[in-house]
Amino acid sequence: MxxxxxxxxxxxxxxxxxxxxxxxxxxxxxxxxxxxxxxxxxxxxxxxxxxxxxxxxxxxxxxxxxxxxxxxxxxxxxxxxxxxxxxxxxxxxxxxxxxxxxxxxxxxxxxxxxxxxxxxxxxxxxxxxxxxxxxxxxxxxxxxxxxxxxxxxxxQAYCRFVVDGLDALKRGGRISAATAFVGTTLQIKPVLKINEKGLLQIIDKKRGRKKSIHDLLEYYQTQDKKTANGVVVIGHGNCLKDAKALKEALQEQYPNTEVILTEVGPVIGAHTGAGMLAIAFS
CATH class of the missing domain: 3.40.50.10170 (Rossmann fold)
Structure with missing residues (x-):
């Protein structure tokens, strides 16, 4: 070889x-x-x-x-x-x-x-x-x-992420200016995934930061039969405190799961903004 x-x-x-x-x-x-x-x-x-x-x-x-x-x-x-x-x-x-x-x-x-x-x-x-x-x-x-x-x-891999603000998505053309204005006013936090074509897709909207973060934990829980002993990557855009809280909540329920924390860098952050929190596993 x-x-x-x-x-x-x-x-x-x-x-x-x-x-x-x-x-x-x-x-x-x-x-x-x-x-x-x-x-x-x-x-x-x-x-x-x-x-x-x-x-x-x-x-x-x-x-x-x-x-x-x-x-x-x-x-x-x-x-x-x-x-x-x-x-x-x-x-x-x-x-x-x-x-x-x-x-x-x-x-x-x-x-x-x-x-x-x-x-x-x-x-x-x-x-x-x-x-x-x-x-x-x-x-x-x-x-x-x-x-x-x-x-x-x-x-087979799973990934979901939430963003804290809508301005970056608006600048990138992912959402309209009107949607961004209404969403910001109502504290709407989009939940997104990368679909089978490799494109960003908004799949849900949560009111408030805590609910959007909890959505990531619930998402993992729905796949627990496959991931109880696996590796999970949690990424954060300058929100380490939220990432650590998600890691602790996940490992409390799944102590055998290896969780890797990592930063979401500027290449992605330029389009998602600070406060992005993501989870990936299979």
Whole structure:
């Protein structure tokens, strides 16, 4: 079995030290200044949210074909195959850029395998899929089998998240200005998921922050037969206190469950705002 390298992008929210994976940084614009978010990046999550909450303008950019070429070739030139687990094609052109470069590199490295898997996910769901893939790799699974395994896990994984405010969703075109105004006035907190096409979808609305957070616990409880001894990732957008409370409530009922807390970084936070709380598992 030829050695291979798992590669993902900085939309995969996770404690990156937990896996043997290359994470490609992504551009974040804050008040027209360009930063890189990812390992050895130039912006910290807490600084990003602080600026965003005081009115800073935020946006993101997809990874360029040139950057994919550079990162992929670094592994290929060392005699390693490549598995890229990418940000949902339903939300960004990043995966298409990776696929474009893959076709070119296959001609240059005909004896190397390059596999690109669209996770149809983002944030903690993408991070969860990559984390589990890294665990399977450590067990010695061949690249071809891991591709099949990840695609199956992608179909079985669960993810739900809540946001504290509606302004970021309004700016991103996810909801109308009128909906945002009414929702803010009534303290409506949307509950969202990533659907089978890799798109954000509002599936419920709760009155107040506490009810929206409790919804995540109830969501996990409905799947308890499958997850009582599994791994759960809880992600938060600058609301660590809420994330810890959800973790404690979950582990009180399911003490054998491993819970990983992670930040929701600026790439996703630019579109969801501070206060996002998410849960992912399978």
């Amino acid at each position: 030829n050695p291979y390298q798992i590669i993902t992008d900085a939309t995969a929210d996770m404690d990156w030290k937990l896996w043997d994976t290359i994470v490609i940084p992504m551009e974040v614009r804050l008040n027209e200044l360009v930063y890189l978010y990812g390992p050895n990046g130039t912006i910290r999550t807490e600084d990003f949210y602080q600026e965003q909450q005081t009115g800073g303008k935020t946006s993101t950019s997809q990874i360029s074909p040139a950057e994919f070429h550079k990162v992929f070739e670094e592994s290929l030139s060392r005699g390693m195959d490549v598995l890229y687990l990418g940000f949902s094609s339903g939300m960004s052109g990043t995966f298409q850029n990776a696929s474009l470069i893959t076709a070119e590199l296959r001609e240059r490295y005909p004896h190397r395998q390059i596999a690109c898997v669209d996770t149809l996910a983002a944030s903690v769901l993408q991070g969860y899929l990559v984390y589990e893939a890294a665990r399977k790799k450590a067990e010695g699974i061949p690249l071809e089998e891991l591709v099949v395994w990840v695609k199956k896990l992608r179909e």
